[in-house]
Amino acid sequence: xxxxxxxxxxxxxxxxxxxxxxxxxxxxxxxxxxxxxxxxxxxxxxxxxxxxxxxxxxxxxxxxxxxxxxxxxxxxxxxxxxxxxxxxxxxxxxxxxxxxxxxxx
Amino acid sequence: xxxxxxxxxxxxxxxxxxxxxxxxxxxxxxxxxxxxxxxxxxxxxxxxxxxxxxxxxxxxxxxxxxxxxxxxxxxxxxxxxxxxxxxxxxxxxxxxxxxxxxxxxxxxxxxxxxxxxxxxxxxxxxxxxxxxxxxxxxxxxxxxxxxxxxxxxxxxxxxxxxxxxxxxxxxxxxxxxxxxxxxxxxxxxxxxxxxxxxxxxxxxxxxxxxxxxxxxxxxxxxxxxxxxxxxxxxxx
Numbered sequence: 001x002x003x004x005x006x007x008x009x010x011x012x013x014x015x016x017x018x019x020x021x022x023x024x025x026x027x028x029x030x031x032x033x034x035x036x037x038x039x040x041x042x043x044x045x046x047x048x049x050x051x052x053x054x055x056x057x058x059x060x061x062x063x064x065x066x067x068x069x070x071x072x073x074x075x076x077x078x079x080x081x082x083x084x085x086x087x088x089x090x091x092x093x094x095x096x097x098x099x100x101x102x103x104x105x
Numbered sequence: 106x107x108x109x110x111x112x113x114x115x116x117x118x119x120x121x122x123x124x125x126x127x128x129x130x131x132x133x134x135x136x137x138x139x140x141x142x143x144x145x146x147x148x149x150x151x152x153x154x155x156x157x158x159x160x161x162x163x164x165x166x167x168x169x170x171x172x173x174x175x176x177x178x179x180x181x182x183x184x185x186x187x188x189x190x191x192x193x194x195x196x197x198x199x200x201x202x203x204x205x206x207x208x209x210x211x212x213x214x215x216x217x218x219x220x221x222x223x224x225x226x227x228x229x230x231x232x233x234x235x236x237x238x239x240x241x242x243x244x245x246x247x248x249x250x251x252x253x254x255x256x257x258x259x260x261x262x263x264x265x266x267x268x269x270x271x272x273x274x275x276x277x278x279x280x281x282x283x284x285x286x287x288x289x290x291x292x293x294x295x296x297x298x299x300x301x302x303x304x305x306x307x308x309x310x311x312x313x314x315x316x317x318x319x320x321x322x323x324x325x326x327x328x329x330x331x332x333x334x335x336x337x338x339x340x341x
Contacts, residue, residue: 012124012208019123026115055160058184059117062205 001093004064004101023063028102031060035095042088051080054091061094064101069094106219107329110136111143111169112158112182117204121156121182124211131215134329140169150329151300152177154218159183159192170195175284178218182206242289244270244279253277256294259308259319261286263301271320298326298334306337 006020013020038053054077062070072094076087108125110133112118118136125133134152137143141164143155157179159166166183170176176197181188184204192201199221200214242258243250257272263283270277270286279286287295287303297303298317302324310318315331317324326334 008205012120012206014123014127014208016123016126019119023116023119023123026119030115052160052162055184056114059114059204062184063116063120 001097002066002068004066004098007065008063024105027060027063028105031057031098031102034060035099038095042085047080047083047085051077054080057095060098064098066094066098069097106130106153107132107134108154108156109134109143109146109152110156111140111161111166112136112156113138113161114158117158117182120206121211124206124208127208128212128215140164140166140172144169144172147173149300150327151297152329155179156182159188160185167191170197178221180214180218242286244277244281246277246279251277255290256305256307258290258295259305260322260324261290261295261303271322296330296334296337298324298330300327306334312338 009020009023013023034053034057038050038057041049041053054073058070058073058077061073072087072090076091079086108131110118110121112121115138118138122133122136125131131154134150135143135146137146140157140161155177157166157169159181160183166181167188170179176195178199179195179197180199181192181201182204183201186201186203189201192198199218202210202214240255242253242255244253245251253270253272257274258270259273260269260271261283262269262271266280266282268279268281268283268286270279283297283301283303287297290303294305294307295303296306304317304319304324308319310320312318312326312334315326315328317326317334
């Protein structure tokens with residue numbers, strides 16, 4: 001499975017290590033909260049709200065260089081807006097990969 | 106050029122803030138996690154450019170644009186390209202950046218914002234030259250065109266659909282906007298210190314914190330206008 005990387009962060013930080021650390025700290029804080037809101041909405045069957053969460057998580061996915069996962073999330077978001085959960089398992093696998101990656105940083 | 110960032114995601118605000126550090130003369134003066142806070146700020150302050158996320162809970166970027174009067178230049182930031190067509194229905198939107206934003210694309214957007222500023226300034230300048238006749242300004246009051254000696258104006262205050270023009274000898278209430286009269290007044294003498302006030306810099310009596318005393322009027326100075334005011338003063 002595709003793995004997160006810091007190539008995007010490096011490309012826009014201009015070598016500013018302090019900024020890179022700051023951004024990763026923000027992601028480490030924000031991601032679990034966004035993931036939690038996503039899970040709550042999904043379990044409650046609130047598809048539109050779940051799609052909003054996927055939309056927000058998409059940005060984190062792209063920041064971490066996960067290009068294929070981004071496309072998957074995009075398709076999943078569109079499905080949710082039509083009350084269709086196709087792509088749910090694949091998306092949760094992406095969230096798991098990111099969670100593991102952030103924990104070992 | 107000063108700017109603010111409106112995005113509910115802290116990571117997005119941090120990235121845009123960092124990208125701004127690569128552009129000389131572009132200062133991020135505030136960041137907001139939602140549009141409502143930004144609207145309150147814009148009621149008191151002027152900004153040149155806004156980085157605006159479209160997709161925010163409760164109040165979207167488009168709701169924000171519809172709400173504010175005279176929006177400054179706006180660069181939209183979003184994870185979706187599907188709003189691009191809708192975005193360009195607004196004159197204030199100069200560009201549309203899809204996240205994740207690259208440095209190269211960001212710089213291109215700033216270039217667009219700057220070129221829009223220059224062309225706007227040039228057209229205002231030529232309008233000013235064409236319409237001014239020496240030191241006089243004619244205002245329409247009760248279907249009469251009344252001549253006002255421009256250097257005698259010490260304060261212009263916006264009040265709803267009207268402006269109060271205060272001079273050494275008389276005050277006038279004119280159906281117009283602060284923006285229109287600002288375009289007619291010489292830049293070297295007048296300065297907009299707040300969204301509701303233009304002052305004649307020569308008439309200042311004193312300055313204290315965030316206000317100036319002109320005649321008997323104490324006028325607020327917004328934080329974003331204070332540096333320009335200080336620049337105009339012959340400080341010891």
